[in-house]
Amino acid sequence: MYVVRPVETADIPALESLAAVTMPGVHTLPRSRDRIEMAVERSLASFAAQVDIPSEESYLFVLESIDEGTGARRISGTAAIFASAGSNGTYFSFRNDVIQQVSRDLNISHSVHALTLCSELTAYSQLSSFYVEEGVLQRPEAALLSRSRLLYAAQQPQRFGDRFFVPLAGVTDAEGQSPFWNALGRKFFQMDFLDAERVIGGARNRTLIVELMPHYPVYVPLLPGDAQAVMGQIHPSGELAFNLLTAEGFEADEYIDIFDGGPILQAHKHGLRTFTRSQRLRVRMAPAAANRGPRVDYAICNDGSDAFRAVTLSSPDLADCEAVALTPELCEILRVAEGDSVTCVRI
């Protein structure tokens, strides 16, 4: 069994060993003990904070697996959400602009693709640091973990923006070379992609970006073929996240990362299934039902005011129901009792 919950101080050692094995593409997951501790502390403070306007809060969730025999628990994944991207600066990205070109004299018309450095994603809420262990990749809990952030955001709208985005790692080769970086950022930074990511700490909100990156649109047809080919393409490690997010309602074509050209998925909350399709249902405590009829997977969370918890539930269709049947074990994990409300959304 799995549960998604806010990170706790006790999780730090587990996160550290997790960080040791994560893939190179995931540049938003902290790696060093120090930075992990900072991230956990910041998350604890964020969950505890009274928030009127989203600011520097950052919420870190973990996916915990619970051995049904022994009750042993271990961390199997992480996912985070920043309340307001670039909150101590400006979040820079490239906007995909299409410039229409029409010539009356020549009777021709075509469009030219250009990348414009923009700060439009500033103050969006930013999803990041999504990672699950290999054993979870094919399970509904991967979707649960990704979506828990949005379930929490839907319950606590004052803590987040109306719009969300997720940068996914772009294509790099085995040596860590990024064709997009080599065609673009390198000309200004005069250093390798990984060195640049290191000096900037994976951030996209630093003054040095204004100082160094191009102020004028980059006409895509002028970029070398290999750089064009990877624009908006995900690193293979991001495929699961990409699929989960697009299924959720995120759209991929409007922005790309200024460093590696990876896609930035974004959406208004009105366009996200977690916000538009979730139901509030009453809890009906019941023993595990016999396996009758078709079942679908749901993500279910408690009301989160105290201690947010989310689990998956394989259940008959709840479409026209007013209550959902949960086993006593699930109720305990979710910290809910008969008659409490929970939020459900199909995975």
Next chain:
Amino acid sequence: MYVVRPVETADIPALESLAAVTMPGVHTLPRSRDRIEMAVERSLASFAAQVDIPSEESYLFVLESIDEGTGARRISGTAAIFASAGSNGTYFSFRNDVIQQVSRDLNISHSVHALTLCSELTAYSQLSSFYVEEGVLQRPEAALLSRSRLLYAAQQPQRFGDRFFVPLAGVTDAEGQSPFWNALGRKFFQMDFLDAERVIGGARNRTLIVELMPHYPVYVPLLPGDAQAVMGQIHPSGELAFNLLTAEGFEADEYIDIFDGGPILQAHKHGLRTFTRSQRLRVRMAPAAANRGPRVDYAICNDGSDAFRAVTLSSPDLADCEAVALTPELCEILRVAEGDSVTCVRI
């Protein structure tokens, strides 16, 4: 009683007399007999067309009042929707860009507003030509007429884009002078606002716009105060349309008109109430019910495959209903029978 329906050839004389009284701000409503005839013909062809990809279709709806005593009918309003804006060119608008400025050395941060000529609204579906007689201004039928276009679009998604926009006339004074134009377009066109609108025929998709309008962003703080003051402000004649559209879910801040600086409202269909909140209900034929309990106004339309019709209905809340009670008269107007489906959405 009122009904919204597609325009018919017989409506041409009525439209002509309507055009004679419409206000100066509404520049998208055709005025001459020739142009009215063309618009009606184009609408008839559009409704009749098999459409796979939205293109040059333009659908014109009229609001018809029906005298309940005599049965006499007259046209009380119009509203149109273009399948794909700028379909024979590029639809130009100014995008409101906000440029974040942060100085590390000086520890200051502010944002600068700039207008960028863009073609992003090209291929959006465009609502236009909304006009109702004064007697209808305060009635729910005004909302019905505006919304009918979207009800039709929701039923026929293949005929329209996923995004919609509506340019509303900007501020001009009694002499037809536009402060926004005087500060901006005039410097390039070297002519009065109304003359420019005349030579360009109200269009926003012409080559001469590329030839004459500024290619670089206009920094708003550099514009004279009176021009800044009217940016995104509506001509008083557009207030009703503005209120109806923002209630529907349209957002006003991202684009303005390149000529008069009037607001351009836009939305993804996921953000529009007609798309997200409408219900499909079965028709239950019933005599006019006695006036029991609170009532709310609904827009109701038939399935539109043959002859689209929409009416208002004052009804008890239909939130959890599977059927809606309609009088035989309404059924006749909507061209539906007991057991047929209709689409309902609260006004």
Next chain:
Amino acid sequence: MLVVRAINENDLDGLFALASQVGTGMTTLKADMKMLGDRLATACASFAETIPPEERDYLFVMEDTASGRLAGVCAIKGAVGLTEPFYNYRIGTLVHSSRELDVFTKMETLYLSNDLTGSSELCSLFLHPDYRQGHNGKLLSKSRFLFIAQFPHLFTEKIIAEMRGYQADDGSSPFYEGLGRHFFKMDFHHVDDLTALGKKSFIAELMPRQPLYIAYLPQEAQDVVGQVHNSTAPARRLLEQEGMHYEGYVDIFDAGPVLQARVSELRAMRDSELATIAPDEDSVHACAPASKEPTLVSNTTLRDFRMIVTDSSNANGHIDLTSAEQQRLHLRAGDTVRTLPLGARKVP
């Protein structure tokens, strides 16, 4: 013997014959009777001063006085870009630096500009292959500077000359292939023809408007920015001797350099002088200084401007010309001429 002179009404056939020799690459001199006839009419009106200075197009021909055959042509336009926009790329510099990272990057950029609007233009220089020898090329090219020095009031402050850009052996333009083709989606020569026909509004419509970093272009395209076509290198040197410089403007299609100068800083403005033709007497010949270098000599008449190159030189305001030379200038002893040493004085 050769004389360079203002064109006149009788030169149309000769001009056409010359233009037929030009081949591709010079868009302003096509063998098209209608176009050439219009241009000739404008040129005649220019020398007659019946049209305003900014519309003028001073066309000069080099005539072989022995045969009456036209050996070359060159022109000065009063002003460019006043009816159709005149586009160039201007090369600018942007510095991107970050103290924090200790990075200092100097980038060259291309800006689409109409900065040269209103400049006078040297153009349409063509010398028939049969006459490509001796001082003929210099005479033809430099004649224009002597004309300007004689009539500086007819010209704007700035004078320019567009040089044909670098082409590969197969006639392709690496700059166009690296930049323009992405936006025009047609052949270089096709684009060139369209501009020759005056169909230039497509440039505004199709050209990228935003400044471009040159570093984005393919290396082959970067390498030829401001480089002339191999066959144009000698013409470029002649203009540079006269005080024209490449100041960072290039052609938007082939990136050929634009040479430019302030009229007041042309060598001809500084070094040309008026002189009187000495009487044709033996004593005078004896006193004339031994000429070190050939001299360009012109008359001072706008309408019948004529120029030759001679071995004599200006000595204290007098110059010794043979009667044949005087005849070619339509002058005689005692008349005034303007002189300019053919070669540039070396800066000490």
Next chain:
Amino acid sequence: MLVVRAINENDLDGLFALASQVGTGMTTLKADMKMLGDRLATACASFAETIPPEERDYLFVMEDTASGRLAGVCAIKGAVGLTEPFYNYRIGTLVHSSRELDVFTKMETLYLSNDLTGSSELCSLFLHPDYRQGHNGKLLSKSRFLFIAQFPHLFTEKIIAEMRGYQADDGSSPFYEGLGRHFFKMDFHHVDDLTALGKKSFIAELMPRQPLYIAYLPQEAQDVVGQVHNSTAPARRLLEQEGMHYEGYVDIFDAGPVLQARVSELRAMRDSELATIAPDEDSVHACAPASKEPTLVSNTTLRDFRMIVTDSSNANGHIDLTSAEQQRLHLRAGDTVRTLPLGARKVP
């Protein structure tokens, strides 16, 4: 008597006394002992050639040899913009035209540029009010051109001078009020001070990056683009006489013009000549031509460069200098000097 000479280690107190007189408006010469000391050290290293040419800062002082007092100062920087970006606005032209509407609009634009990066700069000219008379101002300003003519290899192709821009009577800058204030949100003088302190990265951070149409600016701001401060007009004329021109670059804050020239086209490069100091004999004095105008004369030593103005002039490679003049130049008869007529030769 006055001599302009390379600054040396003993001049710090005198320089400070001068800088104390400067007042606001000259950002490169503040009465700050630390800043002046650093600058003096750089200048000494420059004349000693112990730092590379692009880092050099040649500082000259005008000394009253009678009192030893410093009467003025001026400088040439080897290259600008190589450690911190050097920003200007460049004025360009964009033409918007539509044949369909028969509209042809020529618009001036401002482009933020670092185009002048690497140029040598004339700067920090200040003459003490007590000495503002006779040829002193010319001597001080023009001394730099004679230095460049003597040592052209030390300079880049382009030389520039930033002129203080127009200010209203109350000291405000109409250009800054119409443009910069919207982006910097602070006083003009505050911004000026920040740049003087070398804190320039805020320019990259806060300045609008996109080209601006000048027509958008308030009329008062448009009117002063390229206009100098009233008190700077004479200095501008001196530089223009030497061959420097306003070519469309202006200061980003006050729109004061940048004058520029190719080193090879400076008047001093053309008109300055070497000469030998004639022996101090009566016969020589008698033969010296009657001088029509004063002449600038310098020695030819980088490390101890010295220059005076004299009433003598260069006659066929010889110049007649009094023993006092020779002494001020640290020279004697038979030594070589470089001479330049003080006034510009009129173009005929």
